[in-house]
Amino acid sequence: MSGQANYARPVTAHGTDRPLPLSVDRTSPVPLYFQLAQQLEAAVEQGRLAPGALLGNEIDLASRLGLSRPTVRQAIQTLVDKGLMVRRRGVGTQVVHSQVRRPLELSSLYDDLETAGQRPATAVLRNTTEPATAEVAAALGVAEGSEVHLVERLRSAHGEPMALLRNHLPPGLVPLRIDELEATGLYRLMRAAGITLHSARQTVGARAATVGEARDLDEEPGAPLLTMERVTYDDTGRVVEFGSHVYRAARYAFEFQLLVRP
């Protein structure tokens, strides 16, 4: 009702409030749109851009930064894709209003545990080659009975077993040494070997523990286990891994963020 601004006033980007300190470095090899996107994302995460806050229109933002509108749009678009912001024609772009975390990424149990502050330990139970069963052959796209690599690991945290990990790999794709497998995760080893992971198809379910699984995981036979099967592809579409994992239900759950595709 102040009479001067009838339209929604951007809370931060310009206006009477303290403007956001945004700037780009044209000598940097980092793309301009990426620099801007990073700064905006940091502002959202640190609360300097409050949920619901309007970003201010793209034209002003562009001229303020000495950029063109397409570049600013490209920056904002990456944040919209991440679910951090919403655009509304005729209204503006605003910070999404909820405790949104990251969308689900192709995650590794090792990394998950490490970021959670737990120090994961890995025991390699098997690291050999064996003839592919029908299921494994179909997943890896090789002939049934041909030799494939098998890695079986028991992962623990805080001294308690958490998961039993069985992974099948095409032969000769990555050399896997036991000491490396015990020191880090499989995905890191694959990336270090020059493989660019691209996508994965996962199935998550549940079932009762077998006697062998119960022994390894320190559970009772028949106890509920969380299961995950995953086929991972690299950027050329090759299958690089087929994993069958079981997790102790009391100690692990999958948590992730979904976005509605407009």
Place this chain on the structure above:
Amino acid sequence: MSGQANYARPVTAHGTDRPLPLSVDRTSPVPLYFQLAQQLEAAVEQGRLAPGALLGNEIDLASRLGLSRPTVRQAIQTLVDKGLMVRRRGVGTQVVHSQVRRPLELSSLYDDLETAGQRPATAVLRNTTEPATAEVAAALGVAEGSEVHLVERLRSAHGEPMALLRNHLPPGLVPLRIDELEATGLYRLMRAAGITLHSARQTVGARAATVGEARDLDEEPGAPLLTMERVTYDDTGRVVEFGSHVYRAARYAFEFQLLVRP
């Protein structure tokens, strides 16, 4: 070898092979980039664009269609985002080489069953309001003890129970009639009420069935169940639903596609 084309030859978009029939309708209100993206996606799905096939460079494609390069790029970008294609600088854009399906969407069990050809049946066990427990209040962002809407449903397929669905909603958000709840899914009712779903935070785990769950689901007490908890947000960031679902482990699993965010 042939002496005329030293560079990788696009298999379909131009060259000696039959070119893809692509065209855009400038009188249509559908955006041009979207028309092109749809046609390319259809060509991939029908196999007219084989996996690994190069798309041909963007400049030619643009001039052939009478479009500008940014528009063509925008079309291709949507397919790259979906994981159907991969760009390589200096090489070109090629169709991804695997049986990639859709990425995980904010899915409804009802829709999942329906598309799988099973005819889901729903029995509404409860449809009332009740005071929010601490857990529900935290999820919905309301005061503990305040009245919230509760819907409890048993979903079956082929005459067998599949899942027990408990959903809490903010009061007064959507009017829910029992006959509607038994005829369709909750998400459809919410969309029909003008709510634009935006994102959800899910946790998937497993546990043993309680006595009551076992009775409803026709399982033994202690049988493994797949559990899913979900908080759903609309595009303004409001929480619109908190769901606690349990599925019979033998009859249901979550299956989804993950993409690595570059």
Place this chain on the structure above:
DNA sequence: GCCATGGCTATGTCCGGACAAGCGAACTAC
């Protein structure tokens, strides 16, 4: 036979402009 180099190609980034369309608020007519 091997390696360095240069040139070609295709995507990556960026610009400045233009018009269309959805949205909301204020205004006007009843």
Place this chain on the structure above:
DNA sequence: GTAGTTCGCTTGTCCGGACATAGCCATGGC
């Protein structure tokens, strides 16, 4: 007072161009 209309705002779409840069091949020197 209420309903319809107008108007200004903002994003959505599209264009044509420009230069940078990564990848690959062929050439030429060793």
